[in-house]
Amino acid sequence: MGNFIVKSIVSDYEVNFINNTKQTLDEELNDADVVIIDNIVKDLYPDILNIKLKNNLTIGIDARETTKSYQGLIPIIEKLIASGFRKNHRLIGIGGGITQDITAFISSIIYRGVSWFFFPTTLLAQGDSCIGSKTSINFGEYKNQIGGFYPPNKVFIDLNFLNSLSEADLKSGLGEMCHYFIVAGEEDFNRFKNEYTLVLKDKELLSGLITRSLEIKKSYVEIDEFDKNERQVFNYGHSFGHAIETLTDYAIPHGIAVSYGMDIANFISVKLNYLTEDIRYEIRQLLEQIWDGYNIKNISVEKFKNALSKDKKNVGKELRLILCKGYGKVFKAGMQMNKEFIGWLEEYLISSLNKVVDKL
Ligand SMILES: NC(=O)c1ccc[n+]([C@@H]2O[C@H](COP(=O)([O-])OP(=O)(O)OC[C@H]3O[C@@H](n4cnc5c(N)ncnc54)[C@H](O)[C@@H]3O)[C@@H](O)[C@H]2O)c1
Ligand SMILES: [Zn+2]
Structure with missing residues (x-):
């Protein structure tokens, strides 16, 4: 570009x-x-x-x-x-x-x-x-x-x-950039996933990903700069991510928290039958490489729930989450913080954090 x-x-x-x-x-x-x-x-x-x-x-x-x-x-x-x-x-x-x-x-x-x-x-x-x-x-x-x-x-x-930059800050950057590639579609996601392990050592490839990431973001920013409609899909992973940052006193860097946040959004999307387990698993394979070394197991559901309820995108008591139906298909959904939802958060924090895949 x-x-x-x-x-x-x-x-x-x-x-x-x-x-x-x-x-x-x-x-x-x-x-x-x-x-x-x-x-x-x-x-x-x-x-x-x-x-x-x-x-x-x-x-x-x-x-x-x-x-x-x-x-x-x-x-x-x-x-x-x-x-x-x-x-x-x-x-x-x-x-x-x-x-x-x-x-x-x-x-x-x-x-x-x-x-x-x-x-x-x-x-x-x-x-x-x-x-x-x-x-x-x-x-x-x-x-x-x-x-x-x-x-x-x-x-x-x-x-x-x-x-x-430290490896943690490089990974944080990659975690943040990753959400643009999922929003953009399968081809972009596959490119990101294939190049992920190489870019830490190859500046040319990394520069290509930076350019593409900005290109994707620019196309949304130019139609919805003030984040009223289309651009809101880029909150994918962010409501959960911000809660994780707050609850870990920012020990988890932003982009790494967002990578956890995308997996939680995908977990909820599977529960609601929007997303297949297969696609969640494919994305998770990459996300696990990004968050490797950072643990959120100690976060209590109660605190997580409270932090989520402070998200600035909430309307009244309703959460405004970005969920996923597949590559290029993320969308805004209203969600009540009801027993079922809290149960899913609990299940995620208790039993969904074990490593599911080996290295890419
Ligand atoms: N305004 C926006 O649109 C927007 C979008 C995404 C994220 N953010 C915000 O950005 C923040 C995260 O950004 P970040 O990850 O760049 O954080 P950061 O600015 O804290 O930088 C991360 C760490 O890297 C160090 N650092 C900076 N440049 C370095 C270099 N060249 N070499 C070595 N170390 C270097 C910093 O001192 C810091 O310790 C969060 O607060 C997040 O909310 C804002
Ligand atoms: Zn961000």
Whole structure:
């Protein structure tokens, strides 16, 4: 696909694949732009900030879910205002999805909105979150409770950042990207499944999956940017996934929680006779490779139920889940949190978590 433009109701934006972040920063930054950067990225890549514009304020952040919160934003906003940051200045986010959400959310509220650029440095951010314009922060103990839609003005993807990612963060990115390939259909899912074990070692293949993932997401974002209809299928795995993140205190990375979430959605879909066991099993073969090493056996049904009831997509007491009828056939379904449903959750947590397959 190469570089591309995402059409947005707010403002269209470019996504550029780049090779040299330092050079791009040199070319793109104005004097008074402020860089918000993940401290880990700053330490791993000290050179990228050796840019010619020495006046740029740099705010380092710890990329934790607790930083991505109301309280976590306060010191950042204080620094911005104290530094003389103005409405015509821009924020430059460099980091993963957490840095993105923080930069995007602040950009959307400070002085009623400033421009911002994003340099995604994780697989999850490069293959998913960097487009789509969602901004979310956590509130209290629950995830992504507050936010809006505020796209960056430009995105710059430099695959070199992926070289320093941990295997867990690579898998988290793959878990997140996987849901696009299931939603897109059987051909895409098979491609993802076949390439999954190879991409961790083959950058070319990985870059192909990133591009395809963004292409699938872009096609939905451009028709339903504000997530009112078609785009909602991408909540597949997310209601359960967010509950798992909350209940494990974010010890389970987002994309890995989503991979569990997709399997739970598929389990419920089988119970409701929407999905065959065969397809659930085929998908599960892949998901097990992604979540390998992360366990959710200790989560109690009671707590799981409570966390699910806080999902922001619920309407009244009804859960709004994304279920699956097969590849390319995921759909929104209302669901009561009744005895039967709670029984299925219990069955899943108690007896469905043992490994069902050997390695692919
Ligand atoms: N706004 C959206 O549309 C959207 C979409 C999906 C997910 N999200 C959010 O994104 C977050 C998850 O994103 P993430 O997985 O990128 O998390 P993250 O930003 O926490 O990054 C994961 C870890 O990788 C480290 N890291 C970042 N870049 C690195 C690099 N190049 N090398 C080594 N380590 C690096 C970070 O410091 C962190 O420890 C969640 O909060 C999720 O809710 C937002
Ligand atoms: Zn996600």
